[in-house]
Amino acid sequence: xxxxxxxxxxxxxxxxxxxxxxxxxxxxxxxxxxxxxxxxxxxxxxxxxxxxxxxxxxxxxxxxxxxxxxxxxxxxxxxxxxxxxxxxxxxxxxxxxxxxxxxxxxxxxxx
Amino acid sequence: xxxxxxxxxxxxxxxxxxxxxxxxxxxxxxxxxxxxxxxxxxxxxxxxxxxxxxxxxxxxxxxxxxxxxxxxxxxxxxxxxxxxxxxxxxxxxxxxxxxxxxxxxxxxxxxxxx
Numbered sequence: 001x002x003x004x005x006x007x008x009x010x011x012x013x014x015x016x017x018x019x020x021x022x023x024x025x026x027x028x029x030x031x032x033x034x035x036x037x038x039x040x041x042x043x044x045x046x047x048x049x050x051x052x053x054x055x056x057x058x059x060x061x062x063x064x065x066x067x068x069x070x071x072x073x074x075x076x077x078x079x080x081x082x083x084x085x086x087x088x089x090x091x092x093x094x095x096x097x098x099x100x101x102x103x104x105x106x107x108x109x110x111x
Numbered sequence: 112x113x114x115x116x117x118x119x120x121x122x123x124x125x126x127x128x129x130x131x132x133x134x135x136x137x138x139x140x141x142x143x144x145x146x147x148x149x150x151x152x153x154x155x156x157x158x159x160x161x162x163x164x165x166x167x168x169x170x171x172x173x174x175x176x177x178x179x180x181x182x183x184x185x186x187x188x189x190x191x192x193x194x195x196x197x198x199x200x201x202x203x204x205x206x207x208x209x210x211x212x213x214x215x216x217x218x219x220x221x222x223x224x225x
Contacts, residue, residue: 043115043202043216044154087153098144098167099214101153 003090006105014111018075022088025069032093033064035073037084078109113137115217117203123223124193131189132220136205143186144214145178146202154202193224
């Protein structure tokens with residue numbers, strides 16, 4: 001079973017920041033937080049991952065609370081192409097570990 | 112295009128028939144995964160290969176399902192005696208041993224069993 005809880009849907013205006021929350025209260029010390037997204041009719045796409053420090057890449061920022069029980073994925077300037085299902089996944093940072101997906105958050109970006 | 116490719120993209124079959132899907136991972140990726148996704152749900156893990164060795168299988172992979180990766184490159188997933196409940200998107204992903212965290216997914220094969 002997925003170890004994370006996400007809101008089923010969120011809306012965001014184009015050009016504004018999209019903040020997607022995720023609760024993972026049972027995360028263990030050696031588990032990472034990963035984010036993937038799935039645009040309609042495509043396979044999932046890796047976005048970002050982190051352990052306890054905040055992370056940023058060209059796609060997004062990941063903010064993890066100090067107690068690591070929750071995190072927020074931030075898309076700083078959402079575009080229509082960011083409309084997708086966003087999955088928050090908790091897993092060990094080991095090659096070969098399967099991804100356990102929940103139902104994710106459907107983000108709808110509108111103009 | 113050097114991404115993960117899957118063929119066919121769509122497959123319609125009648126109940127009881129056998130089907131086979133192919134996945135070509137990113138070259139040099141030695142790890143390959145199969146997932147299944149039904150409507151409205153996230154992908155579910157089916158099985159995982161490291162090179163040609165099948166190292167993990169989910170309980171979802173019933174005895175009607177078999178996966179191979181004979182030369183450690185492309186992989187096939189076969190479903191025998193298909194049932195309507197097998198209708199789903201079958202996704203393949205690959206990763207590289209030194210970058211094992213990030214799995215790159217293909218576009219999937221959508222199976223419809225009539």
